[in-house]
Amino acid sequence: MRVSQLLNPTLREVPAEAEVISHQLMVRAGLIRKSAAGVYTYLPLGLRILKKIESIVREEMDAKGGQEILMPVIQPAELWKESGRWEVYGAELFRLKDRHNREFCLGPTHEEIITDLIRGEVRSYKQLPLLLYQIQNKYRDERRPRFGLMRGREFIMKDLYSFDRDEAGLDESYQKMYDAYCRIFSRCGLAYRPVEADAGAIGGTGGTHEFMVLADSGENAVVYCSECNYAANVEKAECRPQVTEAVAVEGERKLLHTPEVRTIDEVCKLLNVPKTSLVKSLLYQGDDKLFLVLIRGDRELNEIKLNNALGGFVTLELAPPHVVEGILGCEPGFVGPVEVPVGLTVIADEEVPLMKNAICGANKTNYHFVNAVPSIEFRIDQVLDLRMMETGEACLKCGAPLKEARGIEVGQVFKLGTKYSKALGATYLDLNGEEKFCVMGCYGVGVSRSIAAAIEQNHDDFGIIWPMPIAPYHCIIVPVSTKDVLVVEAADKLYQELQRLGVEVILDDRDERAGVKFKDADLVGYPIRVTIGSKTLANGQVELRERKTGETQLVLVEEVAQQVKTIIEKALSF
Numbered sequence: 197m198r199v200s201q202l203l204n205p206t207l208r209e210v211p212a213e214a215e216v217i218s219h220q221l222m223v224r225a226g227l228i229r230k231s232a233a234g235v236y237t238y239l240p241l242g243l244r245i246l247k248k249i250e251s252i253v254r255e256e257m258d259a260k261g262g263q264e265i266l267m268p269v270i271q272p273a274e275l276w277k278e279s280g281r282w283e284v285y286g287a288e289l290f291r292l293k294d295r296h297n298r299e300f301c302l303g304p305t306h307e308e309i310i311t312d313l314i315r316g317e318v319r320s321y322k323q324l325p326l327l328l329y330q331i332q333n334k335y336r337d338e339r340r341p342r343f344g345l346m347r348g349r350e351f352i353m354k355d356l357y358s359f360d361r362d363e364a365g366l367d368e369s370y371q372k373m374y375d376a377y378c379r380i381f382s383r384c385g386l387a388y389r390p391v392e393a394d395a396g397a398i399g400g401t402g403g404t405h406e407f408m409v410l411a412d413s414g415e416n417a418v419v420y421c422s423e424c425n426y427a428a429n430v431e432k433a434e435c436r437p438q439v440t441e442a443v444a445v446e447g448e449r450k451l452l453h454t455p456e457v458r459t460i461d462e463v464c465k466l467l468n469v470p471k472t473s474l475v476k477s478l479l480y481q482g483d484d485k486l487f488l489v490l491i492r493g494d495r496e497l498n499e500i501k502l503n504n505a506l507g508g509f510v511t512l513e514l515a516p517p518h519v520v521e522g523i524l525g526c527e528p529g530f531v532g533p534v535e536v537p538v539g540l541t542v543i544a545d546e547e548v549p550l551m552k553n554a555i556c557g558a559n560k561t562n563y564h565f566v567n568a569v570p571s572i573e574f575r576i577d578q579v580l581d582l583r584m585m586e587t588g589e590a591c592l593k594c595g596a597p598l599k600e601a602r603g604i605e606v607g608q609v610f611k612l613g614t615k616y617s618k619a620l621g622a623t624y625l626d627l628n629g630e631e632k633f634c635v636m637g638c639y640g641v642g643v644s645r646s647i648a649a650a651i652e653q654n655h656d657d658f659g660i661i662w663p664m665p666i667a668p669y670h671c672i673i674v675p676v677s678t679k680d681v682l683v684v685e686a687a688d689k690l691y692q693e694l695q696r697l698g699v700e701v702i703l704d705d706r707d708e709r710a711g712v713k714f715k716d717a718d719l720v721g722y723p724i725r726v727t728i729g730s731k732t733l734a735n736g737q738v739e740l741r742e743r744k745t746g747e748t749q750l751v752l753v754e755e756v757a758q759q760v761k762t763i764i765e766k767a768l769s770f
């Protein structure tokens with residue numbers, strides 16, 4: 197390809213609406229253009245990157261026995277009503293009606309469609325297992341789409357669904373996909389981690405991993421072990437309770453007048469005690485039920501753990517002040533676990549009953565208790581791991597200190613079990629002629645999102661630094677001058693030679709200043725740049741530069757093609 201003929205409109209300015217670096221660089225490098233909020237056109241270079249990721253994904257799915265299909269974007273509401281998701285999916289589901297007033301949605305996922313397919317086609321255990329996948333557009337009506345491909349309203353995913361005879365079969369399919377995903381992200385040249393994740397709203401029999409591309413700008417916090425392979429989403433990470441020393445307070449439990457002292461910090465300051473000696477008492481409302489939740493003063497409550505433990509409410513939030521007043525008779529800042537009204541369930545984090553004595557609210561505005569003994573004086577109905585993991589804590593598997601990193605979720609593998617096969621009636625006849633539900637798994641890769649994640653992980657002040665396997669072209673040739681015939685000829689010759697060697701090469705033949713060409717080459721992020729200038733060419737040399745390291749070297753004209761090829765082959769070997 198010649199740059200003079202390529203639709204690659206680069207920009208020097210950062211587009212105003214682009215908040216994240218991947219969005220900024222994709223627009224500036226001329227990879228995408230916005231059609232509507234969260235909806236993009238892929239320009240030629242952007243599409244090449246997308247196709248490369250797609251083909252890596254496709255190869256790995258096929259290698260595990262996946263069969264590619266293509267399901268419709270438009271899905272009938274009936275199926276979503278059958279699975280029970282039409283109501284619960286909420287405003288993010290793009291809904292539409294046809295001319296006969298029949299309801300449809302634009303698919304954000306395809307469990308309903310594929311389960312409907314299988315219930316019609318699979319009769320016998322002999323037809324199982326099945327691994328079916330597609331690479332296709334998905335839709336999600338984001339409230340404020342503003343992160344480019346990171347969180348668009350239209351995006352491209354690979355989704356595979358596994359159908360097995362039983363749980364053992366599902367375990368096998370799950371492992372296959374887990375392994376395939378490791379290969380996919382390694383082959384894309386990305387630094388990633390599979391982490392134990394929260395089952396969240398998809399619902400299922402448990403067992404899920406998220407694949408995180410590590411990047412400082414990532415929206416997910418991940419804890420990982422410095423010694424073993426343990427890694428988990430912070431929301432999921434299991435904590436080991438830690439015992440704290442007793443607070444130095446003499447005598448029995450005492451009611452203390454603490455006017456206007458509401459927060460943990462204010463209590464600590466007034467009484468000159470560490471946060472570890474306090475119990476935070478929070479009245480939570482899960483749908484229409486109320487719970488008093490207790491956690492040590494220095495800890496952060498993990499609402500996802502709480503909601504999972506309580507059985508998964510649609511909404512779980514702190515009860516508003518008037519509800520607190522109504523139930524406990526005080527302002528929220530003075531809620532406590534002593535003498536809680538009968539009927540109100542009290543749930544404590546594992547560390548609370550281990551506290552020897554504690555300071556807590558007294559359920560009386562402007563009063564706290566000191567020297568309360570949790571194991572005796574608190575009526576605790578349930579003890580659970582409810583807190584957020586902190587960096588530096590010991591790994592539950594091996595005891596080494598845990599570290600924290602940030603990541604961007606680009607893939608998820610998920611054991612669904614029989615949730616959808618039961619809801620939609622996808623059954624088969626087993627060896628004994630008995631009717632059984634298919635056991636399902638679902639496995640997604642955010643294909644378009646992976647492009648954004650790759651950029652978030654690989655960029656500098658000058659632009660994108662593509663990992664070789666997903667670079668739009670591997671090598672760009674930059675003739676410094678288009679006026680010097682010798683330079684132009686040498687550039688053309690090298691261009692043809694590299695093409696002959698099978699190198700994906702692009703020639704910047706534009707009549708532009710060298711500085712402009714260099715800036716664009718860095719911005720787009722081609723891994724290798726070969727610069728041809730009259731001065732070095734007079735000595736029979738050209739300049740070879742690697743984008744990632746910035747290292748340049750002078751190479752003999754007749755040797756440069758082979759050298760470029762060697763660098764590429766080395767980077768692509770897996």
Ligand SMILES: [Zn+2]
Binds near residue numbers: 421424425596
């Ligand atoms: Zn460990």
